Amino acid sequence: MDYIDLHTHTTFSDGTYTPEELMKYAVQKGLKAIAVTDHDTIDGYESSAFWAKHYNIEFIPGVEIDATYNDIEIHILGLFIDPKNKALVKLLNDLQQLRQNRAAKIIEILNTDGIDVALKDIYALSSHSLIGRPHFAKFLVNNGYYDSVSDAIKNYLGRGKRAYVARPLPEPGIVFDIIKCAGGIPILAHPVQYHLDYLREETMIKEFKAGGLVGIEAIYSENSSEDTRRYLEIAERYSLLVSGGSDFHGSVKPGLDLGCGRGSFGVEYGILEELRRYFD
Numbered sequence: 001m002d003y004i005d006l007h008t009h010t011t012f013s014d015g016t017y018t019p020e021e022l023m024k025y026a027v028q029k030g031l032k033a034i035a036v037t038d039h040d041t042i043d044g045y046e047s048s049a050f051w052a053k054h055y056n057i058e059f060i061p062g063v064e065i066d067a068t069y070n071d072i073e074i075h076i077l078g079l080f081i082d083p084k085n086k087a088l089v090k091l092l093n094d095l096q097q098l099r100q101n102r103a104a105k106i107i108e109i110l111n112t113d114g115i116d117v118a119l120k121d122i123y124a125l126s127s128h129s130l131i132g133r134p135h136f137a138k139f140l141v142n143n144g145y146y147d148s149v150s151d152a153i154k155n156y157l158g159r160g161k162r163a164y165v166a167r168p169l170p171e172p173g174i175v176f177d178i179i180k181c182a183g184g185i186p187i188l189a190h191p192v193q194y195h196l197d198y199l200r201e202e203t204m205i206k207e208f209k210a211g212g213l214v215g216i217e218a219i220y221s222e223n224s225s226e227d228t229r230r231y232l233e234i235a236e237r238y239s240l241l242v243s244g245g246s247d248f249h250g251s252v253k254p255g256l257d258l259g260c261g262r263g264s265f266g267v268e269y270g271i272l273e274e275l276r277r278y279f280d
């Protein structure tokens, strides 16, 4: 059986593997195909495509875009996107700007809380120009405020916590349209992460389908087997394509491995073949 991973992050967003390291590792893990889905950026596209070719692994260009639905932040994967598409590039530039605005506000809160930090200290922890909460979390860990990135996000930077700053994110429908316009497939990322009750969850998915959603990440490393069954059934009922990925971030998410998640996880190659049928 051949396995794939359609949700991964590199140093171009908040992962800790460079595209070269990621592709090399994917081959070591025996994966046949991989999509890179950095947050709000496709700056890693050329490097990822180059190293995928070098290590002879099938590569799918992707992105993971932030959006907002009823006040919650949701993530939308775009697979098979054209990284040169103007509408997509414009949307991602706008999202980067929002990240920069948010970062300045987070710094203010940290300073108010007596933490001596400037924006440049956070940028110094990023390999490229994008910064997110994991970079802030890393700073807090390095300076002894929290034990782990996860700890810092859960207790301080996360939604509802002291240093949480909301961003005015785009509506999902706009993101679906732009991904399609860029030749890609819009896929709802990790539905399990939104912690909605079953009724709200299904209402959301139904609305998204009506608004142009094409696929759902029914197979995800943090799902229980019951979650996966439920999402596969929802995908069938709403005629959504199925995607699957680990959301590998390297050491930002310890214990969550490429291709196999927390151990028993795996995405079969057939999932990719089904997704490709969208273009037939």
Ligand code: AMP
Pocket (backbone or CB within 6 Å): 014, 039, 131, 132, 133, 134, 149, 150, 151, 153, 154, 249, 252, 253
């Ligand atoms: P941002 O995109 O800057 O809003 O930061 C959110 C990102 O932080 C998510 O996409 C995850 O990659 C990461 N993240 C969120 N919660 C956790 C957690 N508990 N542990 C580690 N990483 C997390």
Ligand code: ZN
Pocket (backbone or CB within 6 Å): 009, 014, 015, 039, 249
């Ligand atoms: Zn991330």
Ligand code: FE
Pocket (backbone or CB within 6 Å): 064, 075, 189, 190
């Ligand atoms: Fe995500």
Ligand code: FE
Pocket (backbone or CB within 6 Å): 007, 009, 037, 064, 247
């Ligand atoms: Fe992700």
